[in-house]
Amino acid sequence: MRVLVVGSGAREHAIVHALRRSPEVQEVFAAPGNPGIGQAADLLPIAADDLPGLAEAAGDLRVDLTVVGPELPLALGVGDEFARRSLRLFGPLRAAAEIEASKVFAKEFCLRHGIPTAASTCVRTQDEAVRAARGLGLPVVFKADGLAAGKGVLIVRDAGELDEAIDVFFVRRRFGDAAERVLVEEYLAGDELSYMVVSDGSQVVPLATAHDYKRLLDGDRGPNTGGMGSHSPAVVLPSGIGRQILDRVVRPTIAGLAREGREYRGVLYVGLMLTGSGPKVLEYNCRFGDPETQAILLRLDDSLAAVLKSAAEGQIGSTTLRWRREAAACVVMSAAGYPGAPRRGDVIEGVDDALAIPWVTVYHAGTRMVDGRLVTDGGRVLSVCGRGATLTEALATAYRGVDRIRFEGAQVRRDIGADSVVRLGGAGAAG
Numbered sequence: 001m002r003v004l005v006v007g008s009g010a011r012e013h014a015i016v017h018a019l020r021r022s023p024e025v026q027e028v029f030a031a032p033g034n035p036g037i038g039q040a041a042d043l044l045p046i047a048a049d050d051l052p053g054l055a056e057a058a059g060d061l062r063v064d065l066t067v068v069g070p071e072l073p074l075a076l077g078v079g080d081e082f083a084r085r086s087l088r089l090f091g092p093l094r095a096a097a098e099i100e101a102s103k104v105f106a107k108e109f110c111l112r113h114g115i116p117t118a119a120s121t122c123v124r125t126q127d128e129a130v131r132a133a134r135g136l137g138l139p140v141v142f143k144a145d146g147l148a149a150g151k152g153v154l155i156v157r158d159a160g161e162l163d164e165a166i167d168v169f170f171v172r173r174r175f176g177d178a179a180e181r182v183l184v185e186e187y188l189a190g191d192e193l194s195y196m197v198v199s200d201g202s203q204v205v206p207l208a209t210a211h212d213y214k215r216l217l218d219g220d221r222g223p224n225t226g227g228m229g230s231h232s233p234a235v236v237l238p239s240g241i242g243r244q245i246l247d248r249v250v251r252p253t254i255a256g257l258a259r260e261g262r263e264y265r266g267v268l269y270v271g272l273m274l275t276g277s278g279p280k281v282l283e284y285n286c287r288f289g290d291p292e293t294q295a296i297l298l299r300l301d302d303s304l305a306a307v308l309k310s311a312a313e314g315q316i317g318s319t320t321l322r323w324r325r326e327a328a329a330c331v332v333m334s335a336a337g338y339p340g341a342p343r344r345g346d347v348i349e350g351v352d353d354a355l356a357i358p359w360v361t362v363y364h365a366g367t368r369m370v371d372g373r374l375v376t377d378g379g380r381v382l383s384v385c386g387r388g389a390t391l392t393e394a395l396a397t398a399y400r401g402v403d404r405i406r407f408e409g410a411q412v413r414r415d416i417g418a419d420s421v422v423r424l425g426g427a428g429a430a431g
Contacts, residue, residue: 003064004065005028005033005037006068006073009069010290011289011293017040023303032044034367051076063087066088101146101147103144107185118282129165129184140156140184142165146180170182192211193211195269198316199268204268212229216338223339225334226290235423291380295328295329300321301322328394329391330416331412332412333380337409346375348382351404354384355401359394364381
């Protein structure tokens with residue numbers, strides 16, 4: 001197989017890494033990729049949102065399967081562009097991708113199909129937002145309707161934070177057109193879980209579970225980010241909850257989309273809160289999660305290419321995936337200024353030193369080469385991952401890798417997985 005991966009982040013680097021382990025894959029291309037991806041794939045100078053350019057390249061290069069990493073090209077309709085040209089692509093069509101592209105659509109979809117989620121109100125003005133927040137009672141959650149790179153969410157706990165949220169969403173308009181509509185949502189308490197499945201439009205294959213950490217600072221403090229780390233497996237999953245998630249959330253979602261003429265072929269990511277009354281949907285993503293994918297795919301002991309191709313063809317059938325009986329952890333190193341305006345151009349050193357540590361893998365995200373030197377070029381710069389027989393070992397390995405890497409202003413959370421290790425009694429179980 002010849003495979004094209006669309007995107008330029010650490011998630012796409014992890015996908016390329018897993019595809020390279022698939023025995024069916026002979027050649028991998030990436031558009032546009034990054035310096036790390038370029039060590040494992042042939043890079044194409046095509047932007048991820050250049051839909052005709054991507055389709056033309058896939059046709060010219062006789063690509064057997066295109067895998068889309070980020071949400072933007074899916075929301076723009078890259079799946080439709082490929083379908084018009086009879087090119088095989090793993091990822092939903094534009095109509096199905098609306099499950100992520102519009103938080104309001106996703107909320108209304110859940111209500112139409114009886115899928116458990118938080119109560120909410122859709123607002124357009126600051127006065128409506130204040131009334132909605134007071135009606136629900138603090139704390140509440142403000143969510144931008146459109147795509148905001150995983151950062152369009154604010155938790156509002158008190159009157160001061162309500163004033164700040166009003167300023168961010170409606171006065172300064174930090175999220176621009178993505179916040180033309182805003183969901184003011186009931187705050188759900190419980191354990192958060194990332195749950196992903198591969199779907200062929202009717203059948204699903206669950207991926208390994210993962211837990212991610214969205215706040216910038218230790219102790220889940222600071223601003224929301226696209227994700228500062230993750231580990232797999234998630235340890236918050238009580239016995240039997242996985243079946244509940246499939247039966248009450250995932251399968252009704254896939255079936256509901258099909259009934260609405262939005263057949264879903266691709267990865268469906270469901271962000272869930274495990275509440276006292278059962279799992280409830282926080283959000284949907286129409287693609288692999290980032291940074292969860294970096295940890296999950298390190299544990300995959302099967303052919304990623306085979307299952308993605310089967311899903312793209314609508315033929316998953318009774319496919320199952322094998323997973324290594326171990327844990328994997330991912331620690332994100334982000335640039336100074338992230339998640340606001342990240343500083344670019346700082347020299348990165350020590351990546352090779354980190355890779356010399358057994359069981360360490362480093363995935364590039366916001367990097368580029370300048371005059372032969374690797375420099376920062378985005379908010380999340382690197383995903384440093386470790387594997388181990390237990391979660392404790394995997395985390396320790398990842399942090400040993402982090403400690404070998406240096407760039408000015410690097411931001412790193414030092415408590416990724418710490419809560420899970422405590423929950424497991426200090427050692428951490430294997431996957």
